[in-house]
Amino acid sequence: DIQxxxxxxxxxxxxxxxxxxxxxxxxGISSWxxxxxxxxxxxxxxxxxxxxxxxxxxxxxxxxxGSGTDFTLTISxxxxxxxxxxxxxxxxxxxxxxxxxxxxEIK
Amino acid sequence: xxxxxxxxxxxxxxxRSLRLSCAASGFxxxxxxxxxxxxxxxxxxEWAAVISYDGNNKNYADSVKGRFTISxxxxxxxxxxxxxxxxxxxxxxxxxxxxxxxxSSGHDALDIWGQGTMVTVSS
Numbered sequence: 001d002i003q004x005x006x007x008x009x010x011x012x013x014x015x016x017x018x019x020x021x022x023x024x025x026x027x028g029i030s031s032w033x034x035x036x037x038x039x040x041x042x043x044x045x046x047x048x049x050x051x052x053x054x055x056x057x058x059x060x061x062x063x064x065x066g067s068g069t070d071f072t073l074t075i076s077x078x079x080x081x082x083x084x085x086x087x088x089x090x091x092x093x094x095x096x097x098x099x100x101x102x103x104x105e106i107k
Numbered sequence: 108x109x110x111x112x113x114x115x116x117x118x119x120x121x122x123r124s125l126r127l128s129c130a131a132s133g134f135x136x137x138x139x140x141x142x143x144x145x146x147x148x149x150x151x152x153e154w155a156a157v158i159s160y161d162g163n164n165k166n167y168a169d170s171v172k173g174r175f176t177i178s179x180x181x182x183x184x185x186x187x188x189x190x191x192x193x194x195x196x197x198x199x200x201x202x203x204x205x206x207x208x209x210x211s212s213g214h215d216a217l218d219i220w221g222q223g224t225m226v227t228v229s230s
Contacts (some may be wrong), residue, residue, distance in 0.1 A: 001169075034216035036152075043202055043223055044144075044152065049216035080197075087152055091214045094166045096154040 002026050002090050006099030021102045023088035028045040032092040035064055035073045038040045038101075039084045047086075048073060078104075086097045108134035109219055116211050116224030119193055129186040129203030131220055137161075137181035140206035141190050142217055145199035155198075156188065166194035171197075193228045200225050 003026035031051035036044040048064035088099040115127040143155040156177040176189040200223040207215030
């Protein structure tokens, strides 16, 4: 199975900050990575697919990049509603696997 | 609007069975692969199973293989997860999610999620 390792596991930031979350795959997965946002008690929400494609309706302050084994999710200017937990997921091969999550907290 | 609604969760004793349902609306259900993803309390997301648009292809995580069965009824726009021989470690919120495409391994992300249904395995 492909392992997805996210870092950091948690980060504190302020509104307006730029934040980057990274995800490393245990083997090459081309660009088959998705990023999700999850708020407490809610279902995950798709933000980015195919490493860098923005899901419809998602604000443009979210962006993704990377290919092969290293991927990043960047939030260019944090808004209050962005404080949540973020997960990467590989869609290269079954079984699909998720990173362990990054909790983005208010500083 | 596009919607997935899970049901069937509850408290069950170890070794017993439970069947979850996921009712789809607002899109052509029969055109999409569908997944089950679970999340233990306070933990991360764990992919559990996928079924292709026509039900002919299914795949499972090792942790549920041989105990869980994913199925669908396209005439009823409903996805199912039959869970047998339940264990304490199966305790989780179970989400159904739509694949971005028709195939069970088509590299698509999970673009629509239900609100989840809680399964608690405890004596």
